[in-house]
Amino acid sequence: MAGRKHRLLMAVSILVFLFIAVPLVMIAITAFGEASTIRFPIQGFTLGWFTAVFASRSFMSSLLVSFVLAAAATLLALAVGVPATYALSRSSSHGKKLLSAFFLSPLFIPEIVVGYALFKFLVISMRLPIFAALVVGHFLVVLPYVIRVVGASLEQFDFSIEEVACSLGCNRPQAFAKVVLPNIGSGIIAAFMLSFINSFNNIPISMFLSGPGMSTLPKTLMSYIEYSYDPSVSAISVLLMAITVALMLIVEKTLGIASLAK
Amino acid sequence: MAYATLEDIRVSYDGKTNILEGLNLQIERGELVSLLGSSGCGKTTTLRVIAGFIEPNAGRFSLGGRDLTRTAVHKRNFGLVFQSYALFPHLSVYDNVAFGLRLRKLDAKAIESRVGSILDITDLAGLANRFPKQMSGGQRQRVALARALVIEPELLLLDEPLSNLDAKLRLGMRVEIKRLQKRLGITTVFVTHDQEECFSISDRVAIMNKGRIEQYDRPEVIYSSPVNEYVARFIGFTNFIDLTRIGPGRFRDSRGGEVLADLDRGAPSCVGAIRPDDIELSTASASGANEVPGVIEVRTFLGKSYQYELKTDLGTLVANVSRETPFEPGARVFACLPSSKIVVC
Numbered sequence: 357m358a359g360r361k362h363r364l365l366m367a368v369s370i371l372v373f374l375f376i377a378v379p380l381v382m383i384a385i386t387a388f389g390e391a392s393t394i395r396f397p398i399q400g401f402t403l404g405w406f407t408a409v410f411a412s413r414s415f416m417s418s419l420l421v422s423f424v425l426a427a428a429a430t431l432l433a434l435a436v437g438v439p440a441t442y443a444l445s446r447s448s449s450h451g452k453k454l455l456s457a458f459f460l461s462p463l464f465i466p467e468i469v470v471g472y473a474l475f476k477f478l479v480i481s482m483r484l485p486i487f488a489a490l491v492v493g494h495f496l497v498v499l500p501y502v503i504r505v506v507g508a509s510l511e512q513f514d515f516s517i518e519e520v521a522c523s524l525g526c527n528r529p530q531a532f533a534k535v536v537l538p539n540i541g542s543g544i545i546a547a548f549m550l551s552f553i554n555s556f557n558n559i560p561i562s563m564f565l566s567g568p569g570m571s572t573l574p575k576t577l578m579s580y581i582e583y584s585y586d587p588s589v590s591a592i593s594v595l596l597m598a599i600t601v602a603l604m605l606i607v608e609k610t611l612g613i614a615s616l617a618k
Numbered sequence: 619m620a621y622a623t624l625e626d627i628r629v630s631y632d633g634k635t636n637i638l639e640g641l642n643l644q645i646e647r648g649e650l651v652s653l654l655g656s657s658g659c660g661k662t663t664t665l666r667v668i669a670g671f672i673e674p675n676a677g678r679f680s681l682g683g684r685d686l687t688r689t690a691v692h693k694r695n696f697g698l699v700f701q702s703y704a705l706f707p708h709l710s711v712y713d714n715v716a717f718g719l720r721l722r723k724l725d726a727k728a729i730e731s732r733v734g735s736i737l738d739i740t741d742l743a744g745l746a747n748r749f750p751k752q753m754s755g756g757q758r759q760r761v762a763l764a765r766a767l768v769i770e771p772e773l774l775l776l777d778e779p780l781s782n783l784d785a786k787l788r789l790g791m792r793v794e795i796k797r798l799q800k801r802l803g804i805t806t807v808f809v810t811h812d813q814e815e816c817f818s819i820s821d822r823v824a825i826m827n828k829g830r831i832e833q834y835d836r837p838e839v840i841y842s843s844p845v846n847e848y849v850a851r852f853i854g855f856t857n858f859i860d861l862t863r864i865g866p867g868r869f870r871d872s873r874g875g876e877v878l879a880d881l882d883r884g885a886p887s888c889v890g891a892i893r894p895d896d897i898e899l900s901t902a903s904a905s906g907a908n909e910v911p912g913v914i915e916v917r918t919f920l921g922k923s924y925q926y927e928l929k930t931d932l933g934t935l936v937a938n939v940s941r942e943t944p945f946e947p948g949a950r951v952f953a954c955l956p957s958s959k960i961v962v963c
Contacts, residue, residue, distance in 0.1 A: 514702055516702055516704040517705075517706060517707075519669075519671060519700075519704070520700065520765075521706070521717070522692050523692070523696055523697065523698040524692075524698075524765070524769060525718055525721035525769070527690070534717075539706075539707055
């Protein structure tokens with residue numbers, strides 16, 4: 357009985373795994389095909405689409421935009437989110453629920469609505485430069501992730517540790533830097549990863565806030581696919597997957613992958 | 619004047635109900651004072667006022683003549699030990715202990731020698747490079763103590779420091795704390811809900827209830843002569859009988875029998891209190907004062923003695939008696955309440 361249950365669980369797990377992995381594997385394989393449209397199975401073998409990606413100015417510049425944008429939005433979200441979460445975790449229960457709901461609200465509003473509202477407000481009314489508007493938009497979208505993840509690690513934090521630090525001679529900022537931060541480090545790194553990936557993948561916000569001469573990679577990819585169906589899109593997908601895997605490996609080596617799920 | 623004094627401390631979180639109301643406490647230099655009470659009595663709040671985490675709504679806290687009521691926590695130089703140990707998880711034992719000294723900008727050599735000597739005193743010398751996770755509860759507690767002591771605090775504050783330890787370890791640690799405290803001569807405030815722990819370790823005990831101190835005295839005095847019914851109940855007087863005063867030290871119980879009591883505080887409402895251990899049971903009447911007949915209802919084996927629940931005209935009495943042949947339930951006995959053991963309060 358137990359054995360049968362075990363086998364069933366195994367079978368379902370394998371199916372789910374295939375469901376997740378097969379499309380990715382297929383895309384990865386199509387990146388090496390010689391034909392000028394995406395085809396599976398592939399005919400011939402070439403690395404030409406990768407060189408094409410690196411040679412394409414629009415891909416490279418939007419990749420750079422996406423990277424810098426994700427980094428800026430994430431750092432900003434951490435700079436705002438970590439102190440905010442800390443303050444939330446130390447405040448009394450009344451305001452706490454309301455405020456944390458407020459901070460998390462961008463998660464519940466459709467991003468297309470947030471994007472449209474930001475477009476009206478930041479671009480039309482305030483005439484913000486494109487990149488600044490993008491940073492603000494992405495910051496809004498990733499802030500909830502920082503609040504959630506850092507909040508979870510602060511919840512497990514024993515604040516009497518901070519009190520002891522104060523009694524030993526730390527003022528509040530010192531105690532935060534010397535005792536609180538080192539003990540929520542894994543939460544902060546996890547928050548960084550989640551925010552970065554979310555910002556990097558974001559389409560709805562970028563759709564509204566990108567402008568002439570500046571586009572994020574997902575948006576460039578989308579418009580590219582609209583007009584041409586060649587394997588350079590697959591090639592860039594492979595590159596992105598490789599980067600993600602590399603990042604995950606670094607996290608796994610330094611913190612353990614479980615810290616992302618905490 | 620006492621070394622540390624709390625004067626008329628009032629603390630209220632919502633402006634309506636007082637957690638502490640007009641609390642007064644004097645602590646002499648080198649003394650170990652315990653705050654004892656059930657949960658919610660205000661003992662931890664009192665400790666947090668002393669530590670500086672709570673600013674009282676009214677009143678004054680001073681130490682050695684200096685008013686510290688509004689001084690920030692990190693400027694007070696008090697040592698603090700919590701129930702959860704609160705060690706810094708990311709630092710080794712050595713770095714935990716050195717934490718306070720480094721903040722004081724001592725040079726490396728002085729830090730090394732002071733940390734070394736406190737680790738010796740607390741029996742942690744071989745564990746300096748361990749991390750908190752790798753240590754037992756007792757060892758962690760000693761690290762917490764060492765970390766608080768190494769800064770040579772003007773006051774050592776212990777908040778239920780032994781409650782997370784198992785019974786055997788607790789006994790050892792309590793002797794350890796007492797020994798260290800006396801050796802270093804550090805004035806100490808100890809918060810606990812455990813009466814035995816508190817009595818064994820303290821020079822003086824403050825029994826707290828509803829934000830007030832009910833009695834503040836040496837443990838021996840509190841043990842033998844509680845000032846009121848609350849204190850008596852708290853420290854193990856389980857039997858209470860209503861009395862009417864007929865003279866100094868002479869009373870009548872509710873069924874008309876005479877009761878003599880050596881310790882009479884002259885309180886207008888009279889209740890006689892006696893511990894289960896102090897009641898004597900016999901099958902024959904001595905036909906005198908301080909005696910009441912009764913029937914044994916419940917018998918419980920306690921190990922060195924039996925506990926009997928006795929139905930009498932004065933209500934149910936509980937008596938712990940060791941006897942070669944124990945009484946059977948249903949037996950008629952006479953309970954003798956020795957006048958030297960009755961506290962009238």
